[in-house]
Amino acid sequence: MSVKSDKLEGATSSGGAQVVRKLVPFGGYHTSKIPGHDPELTETGPGTPMGEYMRGFWHPVCMAIELTDTPRYLKILCEELVAFRDGSGAIGVLHAHCVHRGASLEYGAIQEHGIKCCYHGMVFGVDGSCLHVPFPKGEEKEAEKYACSIQQGAYKAIERHGLIFAYMGPPESEPPFPEWEGDFTVAPTDELVPYSNFQHCNWLQVQDNAADNYHPTALHAGKNVVGGHYQGTTFDEVGAASMEVAPDMHFVPIHQGRGLACAGARRVDKDRLFVRVQHQVLPNLSLHAYTSEDGARKKLFSRFHIVRWTVPVDDENSKMIGWRVMGPGIDTRGIGRKDLVGYESIDFLEGQVALRRPERFDGHTIDDIVSIPTDHRAREGYKAAQYAPGDYEAIISQRPIAVHSLENPTKFDAGLFLFRKMLRDAVRGTNPAASAAHFADWLREQHSAPNSYCSGNVLDIPEADTVEKEVAQRRGITRRIVAILTESDRFKGAERADFVREKFDELEQASKA
Known part of the structure; x- marks a missing residue:
């Protein structure tokens, strides 16, 4: 029986020392000692580095x-x-x-x-x-x-x-309140519907999930549900099969390292390309494009569908709290359920939240709901969660505080690792522009309404005739889309939207030539 010892690049202890692991069949003994978590990024109490940084927002x-x-x-x-x-x-x-x-x-x-x-x-x-x-x-x-x-x-x-x-x-x-794009870019037909979902784990692994654009390929794919035991009527990103396609990703720090553009290109079919750009903002805000895009028709510069903060409760609990944008302007498929968006409830993928089956709350007051026990394993939904786990189960099962030194990242984890680095640079002062004080100054310069890169786009771009050319085409288009969004940052409102759509149209035509 052979024994290998590999040094894993990027796998370090919380103190920065490189971890050497033995790769041994049935070698659980060698990995049974769990190192500590990363206090610099995960702990948020008064006086802690991250806690003091977060208190500036x-x-x-x-x-x-x-x-x-x-x-x-x-x-x-x-x-x-x-x-x-x-x-x-x-x-x-x-x-x-x-x-x-x-x-x-x-x-x-x-x-x-x-x-x-x-x-x-x-x-x-x-x-x-x-x-x-x-x-x-x-x-x-x-x-x-x-x-x-x-x-x-x-x-x-x-x-x-x-x-x-x-x-x-x-x-x-006190900084200005950030009214992204002047009240978060909601179409006249749409509205911001508030929700709050408790997460029984540290805030950072919840925020990491927002920058992890690969997990829908496995976690939200109906083909991976055990025995066809679906979560009620919602799964497969509510029918959007294009979300099951592994995307080509492009991650770009933006706004002087105050945010991260996460752009992913997915092939809908041989004729259409879906490019979804999500926007992560330091320290804990994420702006998400349409979650239910099926790519059925051309769409340029579709805007916010979810605006979400990951707020630390304590070091082992947090909240996903924000708005779900509801209405025909964003929800072009008309499948959103406003009645299911609220306290410990969301209208897609029951596994997004700790309390499954929100219909049990019919007729209850908010005081009734908050008194429901919080041990998720004691609830009747535990078996359903094992059959069809969602984000909640995957995230909290990483331990109450994820241990970064035990991770073995791949290339598709680049977004969350880059965002962690940006957080560390902000906390340590190695990127002064991302400090709370300079962030506040920037918001004042932007009149508290900075532009977001968040957008969903379906382009009529045919698949290339070879795999190599197709990969190059997807990656080139994704990079160009982020570049156009950067170029558009000098405009505001309708003028910016017109500029972006015109440039995206030109990109589509050039790709067909």
Whole structure:
């Protein structure tokens, strides 16, 4: 029996030392010792490198429907918080533990202005100021003096299209809220529908999945479902067979390393080429083109279908929270289900979320839903998940925090590894343009509405007559599409869209010549 020892390029421990692994049949003993995770990128608590970087950006923390007549307990970036909407309509995101004696404000009473702690009746405004101290009558001056001496930890919060966003960094460094392309480029016929899906694992492996453009070929292919046990009525990217084709990928850092364009070319058939460009933005935003494209007809510069942040809850839990764009402008096949988009629910591939079978929530309130147990293996959907796993199962099964030094990457993992490097450069300051401060300056220059590379495109380009020529054609077209999008960055709105479509048309005609 032969034994090999290979040094695997790119396989390193969290300390940077190269890992040498023995390739031995039945050699589990040699790989049974699990090294530590990468704290620089995965840990997000106060004072950690990634935690401090993330606190320089706005993050969605919950859905607006979660703000009911009682406070909403949250954990975000390893901090215990409560969110509420007071009687005046103002939104508060406060530290959970009362600054007086530490009782949780999740049991507080929402007031016309602010929230009252259940323990001793202190009232705090949405900015953290103490509005009322219940001292006995006759001691008003002492109460006022005490109120001026304390302040509850608070973060600025805003509401956008059914999501609550908070800025958790230094108040003097607050960045503009990024209104990508002026309210996220939704056609007049369409709308941004909010959703929030809990993920029982570290934030980075969820974000990695967004840059992993190869996994649909296996994970979302109906042919790989065991025994035909499909996830209800949805699978095969809701019938889009073109998504099962392994794409030729082109990854390009954009906007001075603040984002990554992930462009993939897939052959729909001998006459059409599908080029999907996804846009990853530091630190945790991803912008996705149409997920259900079947390539049936020519389409140029189709825009956002999913806008999604991966928000750390703590180091072993996170949220996918954002908007699904619904309407005929983006959903040209008319198969979206708005009624299935919301809290712990999405309208495609049940395996995207922890709680399968969203129809079980009919007639329940948001308070009913959030009380459902979270151990996914205890649910009746576990067997269904084994038959037809989705993104949720694949991602959380990488361990609560994925161990990067155990990975053996291939060329098609290049996007997520490049994005990790961009994160590391931003955190370490080796790319100053990607720092939170310079990112904020850039947003101000862009009037808070930068352009996105996100687009879905179906071009009438025939397949080349040899495999070699076809590969070269796909890769050349993908690179040219990213170059056109870069060239278009000097325009805005309709002028940019017209420019891009004209250039894509020219590219299509040149490819036929």
